[in-house]
Amino acid sequence: MGLLIQQTMSLNSSTLLNExxxxxxxRNPECLESLPQTPSSVEDNPLxxxxxxxxxxxxxxxxxxxxxxxxxxxxxxxxxxxxxxxxETVPTKEIPTVKLPLKIDIIKHPNETDxxxxxxxxKLLAPDDVTIYKYPCIPEYEEKRHEIALIxxxxxxxxxxxxxxxxxxxxxxxxxxSDDDCSREPVLKQAKIEPEEEKNPNEGISNSRSEGTRxxxxxxxxxxxxxxxxxxxxxxxxxxxxxxxxxxxxxFWRHQKGKPDxxxxxxxxxYYFLVDYHQEILKESYKGQYDNLLFFFSFxxxxxxxxxxxxxxx
Ligand SMILES: [Zn+2]
Numbered sequence: 255m256g257l258l259i260q261q262t263m264s265l266n267s268s269t270l271l272n273e274x275x276x277x278x279x280x281r282n283p284e285c286l287e288s289l290p291q292t293p294s295s296v297e298d299n300p301l302x303x304x305x306x307x308x309x310x311x312x313x314x315x316x317x318x319x320x321x322x323x324x325x326x327x328x329x330x331x332x333x334x335x336x337x338x339x340x341x342e343t344v345p346t347k348e349i350p351t352v353k354l355p356l357k358i359d360i361i362k363h364p365n366e367t368d369x370x371x372x373x374x375x376x377k378l379l380a381p382d383d384v385t386i387y388k389y390p391c392i393p394e395y396e397e398k399r400h401e402i403a404l405i406x407x408x409x410x411x412x413x414x415x416x417x418x419x420x421x422x423x424x425x426x427x428x429x430x431x432s433d434d435d436c437s438r439e440p441v442l443k444q445a446k447i448e449p450e451e452e453k454n455p456n457e458g459i460s461n462s463r464s465e466g467t468r469x470x471x472x473x474x475x476x477x478x479x480x481x482x483x484x485x486x487x488x489x490x491x492x493x494x495x496x497x498x499x500x501x502x503x504x505x506f507w508r509h510q511k512g513k514p515d516x517x518x519x520x521x522x523x524x525y526y527f528l529v530d531y532h533q534e535i536l537k538e539s540y541k542g543q544y545d546n547l548l549f550f551f552s553f554x555x556x557x558x559x560x561x562x563x564x565x566x567x568x
Pocket of ligand 1: 323325326328334335336337338
Protein backbone atom coordinates (compact mmCIF):
# COMPACT_ATOMS: atom_id res chain seq x y z
CA MET A 255 0.00 0.00 0.00
CA GLY A 256 2.72 2.44 0.96
CA LEU A 257 4.68 1.51 -2.10
CA LEU A 258 1.68 1.84 -4.36
CA ILE A 259 0.97 5.36 -3.21
CA GLN A 260 4.58 6.34 -3.21
CA GLN A 261 4.95 5.31 -6.82
CA THR A 262 1.85 7.05 -7.95
CA MET A 263 2.52 10.24 -6.04
CA SER A 264 5.80 10.64 -7.87
CA LEU A 265 4.31 10.09 -11.30
CA ASN A 266 3.49 12.85 -13.69
CA SER A 267 0.27 14.32 -12.43
CA SER A 268 -1.57 13.88 -15.70
CA THR A 269 -1.22 10.16 -15.26
CA LEU A 270 -1.68 10.18 -11.53
CA LEU A 271 -5.37 9.51 -11.47
CA ASN A 272 -5.21 6.94 -14.25
CA GLU A 273 -2.44 5.08 -12.52
CA UNK A 274 -4.38 5.09 -9.31
CA UNK A 275 -7.36 3.74 -11.20
CA UNK A 276 -5.47 0.98 -12.92
CA UNK A 277 -3.66 -0.18 -9.85
CA UNK A 278 -6.59 0.44 -7.61
CA UNK A 279 -8.74 -1.82 -9.77
CA UNK A 280 -6.13 -4.53 -9.80
CA ARG A 281 -5.61 -4.41 -6.09
CA ASN A 282 -9.12 -3.58 -5.15
CA PRO A 283 -9.53 -5.86 -2.12
CA GLU A 284 -6.44 -4.47 -0.45
CA CYS A 285 -7.40 -0.88 -1.21
CA LEU A 286 -10.83 -1.39 0.22
CA GLU A 287 -9.36 -2.74 3.37
CA SER A 288 -6.79 -0.05 3.97
CA LEU A 289 -8.67 3.05 2.85
CA PRO A 290 -10.99 5.04 5.04
CA GLN A 291 -14.63 4.59 4.13
CA THR A 292 -16.19 7.15 1.87
CA PRO A 293 -17.23 9.93 4.23
CA SER A 294 -20.95 10.30 4.67
CA SER A 295 -20.83 13.19 7.12
CA VAL A 296 -18.56 15.90 8.44
CA GLU A 297 -17.93 13.76 11.46
CA ASP A 298 -16.56 11.01 9.25
CA ASN A 299 -14.40 13.41 7.30
CA PRO A 300 -13.23 16.30 9.48
CA LEU A 301 -11.23 17.65 6.52
CA UNK A 302 -14.45 18.89 4.92
CA UNK A 303 -15.00 21.68 7.39
CA UNK A 304 -11.50 23.15 7.36
CA UNK A 305 -10.95 26.82 6.63
CA UNK A 306 -8.24 26.58 4.04
CA UNK A 307 -6.46 29.02 1.76
CA UNK A 308 -7.22 28.61 -1.94
CA UNK A 309 -5.73 25.40 -3.27
CA UNK A 310 -5.74 26.69 -6.82
CA UNK A 311 -1.94 26.69 -6.85
CA UNK A 312 -1.99 22.96 -6.08
CA UNK A 313 -4.64 22.33 -8.75
CA UNK A 314 -2.40 24.06 -11.29
CA UNK A 315 0.69 22.21 -10.15
CA UNK A 316 -1.19 18.93 -10.38
CA UNK A 317 -2.12 19.68 -13.99
CA UNK A 318 1.37 20.72 -15.05
CA UNK A 319 2.98 17.71 -13.45
CA UNK A 320 6.20 17.24 -11.60
CA UNK A 321 8.47 20.21 -11.31
CA UNK A 322 12.00 21.00 -10.18
CA UNK A 323 13.11 21.57 -6.62
CA UNK A 324 14.80 25.00 -6.66
CA UNK A 325 17.53 23.71 -4.33
CA UNK A 326 18.48 20.19 -5.40
CA UNK A 327 16.92 20.13 -8.87
CA UNK A 328 15.13 16.86 -8.17
CA UNK A 329 11.84 16.33 -9.94
CA UNK A 330 9.02 16.45 -7.40
CA UNK A 331 5.28 16.86 -7.01
CA UNK A 332 4.18 19.98 -5.04
CA UNK A 333 7.26 20.11 -2.76
CA UNK A 334 10.68 18.63 -2.21
CA UNK A 335 10.60 16.29 0.77
CA UNK A 336 14.36 16.37 1.19
CA UNK A 337 14.91 20.15 1.02
CA UNK A 338 11.56 21.13 2.65
CA UNK A 339 10.75 23.70 -0.05
CA UNK A 340 7.94 23.91 -2.63
CA UNK A 341 8.79 23.12 -6.26
CA GLU A 342 9.07 25.81 -8.92
CA THR A 343 5.42 25.53 -10.03
CA VAL A 344 4.29 26.18 -6.45
CA PRO A 345 5.45 29.72 -5.55
CA THR A 346 6.10 30.09 -1.83
CA LYS A 347 3.96 33.24 -1.70
CA GLU A 348 0.91 31.26 -2.81
CA ILE A 349 1.28 28.85 0.09
CA PRO A 350 -0.34 29.90 3.36
CA THR A 351 1.86 30.51 6.39
CA VAL A 352 0.69 29.47 9.84
CA LYS A 353 1.95 31.18 12.97
CA LEU A 354 2.18 28.76 15.88
CA PRO A 355 1.82 29.60 19.58
CA LEU A 356 4.91 27.52 20.43
CA LYS A 357 7.89 25.88 18.75
CA ILE A 358 7.70 22.38 17.33
CA ASP A 359 10.57 19.92 16.95
CA ILE A 360 9.95 16.89 14.79
CA ILE A 361 12.30 13.93 15.22
CA LYS A 362 12.28 11.87 12.08
CA HIS A 363 13.51 8.31 11.93
CA PRO A 364 16.07 7.97 9.09
CA ASN A 365 14.35 4.82 7.82
CA GLU A 366 11.03 6.58 7.41
CA THR A 367 10.76 7.08 3.67
CA ASP A 368 10.99 10.82 3.07
CA UNK A 369 8.28 10.93 0.42
CA UNK A 370 5.75 9.27 2.71
CA UNK A 371 6.21 11.54 5.70
CA UNK A 372 3.76 14.35 6.40
CA UNK A 373 6.24 16.03 8.76
CA UNK A 374 7.47 18.16 5.88
CA UNK A 375 3.99 19.71 5.58
CA UNK A 376 4.50 21.32 8.96
CA LYS A 377 7.88 22.74 7.96
CA LEU A 378 6.49 24.11 4.68
CA LEU A 379 3.46 25.76 6.28
CA ALA A 380 4.98 26.98 9.56
CA PRO A 381 8.63 27.49 8.59
CA ASP A 382 9.44 29.87 11.47
CA ASP A 383 8.21 27.56 14.20
CA VAL A 384 9.01 24.04 13.01
CA THR A 385 12.39 22.26 13.00
CA ILE A 386 12.89 18.76 11.63
CA TYR A 387 15.71 16.63 13.04
CA LYS A 388 16.86 13.36 11.59
CA TYR A 389 17.44 10.81 14.35
CA PRO A 390 19.97 10.27 15.95
CA CYS A 391 20.93 13.94 15.42
CA ILE A 392 18.68 15.56 18.00
CA PRO A 393 19.18 18.44 20.47
CA GLU A 394 19.90 18.11 24.18
CA TYR A 395 16.66 18.87 25.98
CA GLU A 396 17.77 18.25 29.55
CA GLU A 397 18.06 21.86 30.70
CA LYS A 398 14.77 22.86 29.12
CA ARG A 399 12.64 20.09 30.57
CA HIS A 400 10.47 22.55 32.48
CA GLU A 401 9.20 24.10 29.26
CA ILE A 402 9.17 21.17 26.84
CA ALA A 403 6.85 18.20 26.33
CA LEU A 404 6.86 15.20 24.06
CA ILE A 405 3.82 13.79 22.28
CA UNK A 406 3.83 10.10 23.10
CA UNK A 407 1.10 7.81 24.41
CA UNK A 408 2.91 6.03 27.23
CA UNK A 409 1.96 4.75 30.68
CA UNK A 410 2.97 8.09 32.27
CA UNK A 411 1.58 10.43 29.65
CA UNK A 412 -0.85 13.18 30.62
CA UNK A 413 -3.54 15.02 28.67
CA UNK A 414 -3.05 18.42 27.06
CA UNK A 415 -5.16 20.20 29.65
CA UNK A 416 -2.86 18.99 32.44
CA UNK A 417 0.40 20.15 30.85
CA UNK A 418 0.77 23.30 32.94
CA UNK A 419 0.16 21.44 36.18
CA UNK A 420 2.82 18.84 35.44
CA UNK A 421 5.42 21.26 34.07
CA UNK A 422 5.06 23.22 37.28
CA UNK A 423 6.37 20.18 39.16
CA UNK A 424 9.47 20.21 37.01
CA UNK A 425 10.32 23.76 38.05
CA UNK A 426 9.64 23.27 41.72
CA UNK A 427 11.51 20.02 42.00
CA UNK A 428 14.27 20.95 39.60
CA UNK A 429 14.32 18.60 36.67
CA UNK A 430 12.82 15.59 38.38
CA UNK A 431 9.56 14.56 36.81
CA SER A 432 8.79 11.95 39.41
CA ASP A 433 10.30 10.20 42.40
CA ASP A 434 11.41 7.44 40.09
CA ASP A 435 13.48 9.84 38.04
CA CYS A 436 15.04 11.35 41.13
CA SER A 437 16.17 8.05 42.56
CA ARG A 438 17.47 6.86 39.24
CA GLU A 439 19.44 10.01 38.41
CA PRO A 440 20.18 11.74 41.69
CA VAL A 441 22.74 14.28 40.48
CA LEU A 442 21.02 15.90 37.54
CA LYS A 443 21.89 19.44 36.79
CA GLN A 444 19.38 21.94 38.07
CA ALA A 445 17.29 23.31 35.25
CA LYS A 446 17.83 26.98 34.64
CA ILE A 447 14.76 28.76 35.88
CA GLU A 448 14.63 32.27 34.64
CA PRO A 449 12.07 34.72 35.93
CA GLU A 450 9.07 34.97 33.63
CA GLU A 451 9.38 38.76 33.59
CA GLU A 452 12.72 38.51 31.91
CA LYS A 453 11.38 36.40 29.09
CA ASN A 454 8.07 38.14 28.55
CA PRO A 455 8.64 41.76 29.48
CA ASN A 456 5.53 42.99 27.69
CA GLU A 457 3.04 40.46 28.85
CA GLY A 458 0.72 41.63 31.56
CA ILE A 459 -0.80 38.23 31.90
CA SER A 460 -2.87 36.56 34.51
CA ASN A 461 -1.52 33.77 36.64
CA SER A 462 -3.42 31.03 34.90
CA ARG A 463 -2.30 32.33 31.55
CA SER A 464 1.32 32.44 32.63
CA GLU A 465 1.10 28.90 33.99
CA GLY A 466 -0.41 27.76 30.72
CA THR A 467 2.17 29.35 28.50
CA ARG A 468 5.00 27.78 30.43
CA UNK A 469 5.21 25.28 27.59
CA UNK A 470 7.61 26.63 24.97
CA UNK A 471 8.24 23.65 22.76
CA UNK A 472 6.53 20.43 21.83
CA UNK A 473 8.29 17.43 20.31
CA UNK A 474 6.77 14.99 17.82
CA UNK A 475 8.26 11.73 16.62
CA UNK A 476 7.76 10.99 12.92
CA UNK A 477 8.21 7.28 12.30
CA UNK A 478 6.45 3.96 12.21
CA UNK A 479 5.36 2.53 15.50
CA UNK A 480 8.33 0.15 15.82
CA UNK A 481 10.83 2.91 15.09
CA UNK A 482 9.15 5.16 17.59
CA UNK A 483 9.90 2.71 20.37
CA UNK A 484 13.57 2.90 19.52
CA UNK A 485 13.61 6.70 19.57
CA UNK A 486 11.57 7.04 22.74
CA UNK A 487 14.16 5.08 24.72
CA UNK A 488 16.97 7.45 23.69
CA UNK A 489 18.51 8.85 26.85
CA UNK A 490 18.19 12.43 25.60
CA UNK A 491 14.41 12.08 25.64
CA UNK A 492 14.16 10.57 29.11
CA UNK A 493 12.43 12.55 31.81
CA UNK A 494 10.48 14.73 29.39
CA UNK A 495 6.82 15.24 30.13
CA UNK A 496 4.84 12.95 27.82
CA UNK A 497 1.54 14.05 26.36
CA UNK A 498 -1.23 11.85 25.05
CA UNK A 499 -3.64 13.27 22.50
CA UNK A 500 -7.39 12.80 22.61
CA UNK A 501 -8.59 9.86 20.58
CA UNK A 502 -9.34 10.85 17.02
CA UNK A 503 -9.60 8.91 13.82
CA UNK A 504 -7.04 9.34 11.09
CA UNK A 505 -7.82 10.40 7.53
CA PHE A 506 -4.36 9.36 6.44
CA TRP A 507 -4.36 7.45 3.17
CA ARG A 508 -1.21 5.54 4.09
CA HIS A 509 -2.69 4.24 7.24
CA GLN A 510 -0.38 1.65 8.80
CA LYS A 511 -1.72 -1.84 8.44
CA GLY A 512 -2.61 -3.58 11.65
CA LYS A 513 -2.67 -0.30 13.60
CA PRO A 514 -5.90 1.17 14.89
CA ASP A 515 -7.42 4.05 12.92
CA UNK A 516 -6.61 6.31 15.85
CA UNK A 517 -2.94 6.19 14.87
CA UNK A 518 -2.58 9.69 13.43
CA UNK A 519 -0.16 10.88 10.76
CA UNK A 520 2.36 13.42 12.02
CA UNK A 521 0.64 16.46 10.52
CA UNK A 522 -2.74 15.35 11.90
CA UNK A 523 -1.20 14.88 15.36
CA UNK A 524 0.36 18.36 15.21
CA TYR A 525 -2.89 19.91 14.06
CA TYR A 526 -5.05 18.25 16.73
CA PHE A 527 -2.54 19.04 19.45
CA LEU A 528 -2.61 22.74 18.51
CA VAL A 529 -6.42 22.85 18.46
CA ASP A 530 -6.50 21.37 21.98
CA TYR A 531 -3.68 23.62 23.16
CA HIS A 532 -5.49 26.68 21.86
CA GLN A 533 -8.72 25.82 23.63
CA GLU A 534 -7.55 24.17 26.82
CA ILE A 535 -4.31 26.02 27.57
CA LEU A 536 -4.65 29.40 25.89
CA LYS A 537 -8.37 29.34 26.73
CA GLU A 538 -9.31 30.90 23.43
CA SER A 539 -12.07 29.85 21.09
CA TYR A 540 -10.82 28.02 18.05
CA LYS A 541 -11.60 29.74 14.77
CA GLY A 542 -9.56 27.74 12.30
CA GLN A 543 -6.24 29.43 13.07
CA TYR A 544 -4.24 26.27 12.37
CA ASP A 545 -6.41 24.72 9.67
CA ASN A 546 -3.93 25.61 6.94
CA LEU A 547 -1.47 23.14 8.46
CA LEU A 548 -3.61 20.64 6.55
CA PHE A 549 -3.30 22.62 3.28
CA PHE A 550 -1.31 19.88 1.51
CA PHE A 551 -2.74 17.02 3.51
CA SER A 552 -6.37 17.68 2.66
CA PHE A 553 -5.57 18.24 -1.01
CA UNK A 554 -3.60 15.02 -1.36
CA UNK A 555 -6.16 13.11 0.66
CA UNK A 556 -8.94 14.20 -1.67
CA UNK A 557 -6.81 13.40 -4.72
CA UNK A 558 -6.16 9.86 -3.57
CA UNK A 559 -9.67 9.26 -2.27
CA UNK A 560 -11.32 10.43 -5.49
CA UNK A 561 -9.01 8.24 -7.52
CA UNK A 562 -9.88 5.24 -5.40
CA UNK A 563 -13.57 5.92 -5.67
CA UNK A 564 -13.28 6.15 -9.46
CA UNK A 565 -11.58 2.79 -9.51
CA UNK A 566 -15.06 1.40 -9.09
CA UNK A 567 -14.91 0.01 -5.65
CA UNK A 568 -18.60 -0.72 -5.51
ZN1 LIG B 1 15.19 19.39 -3.07
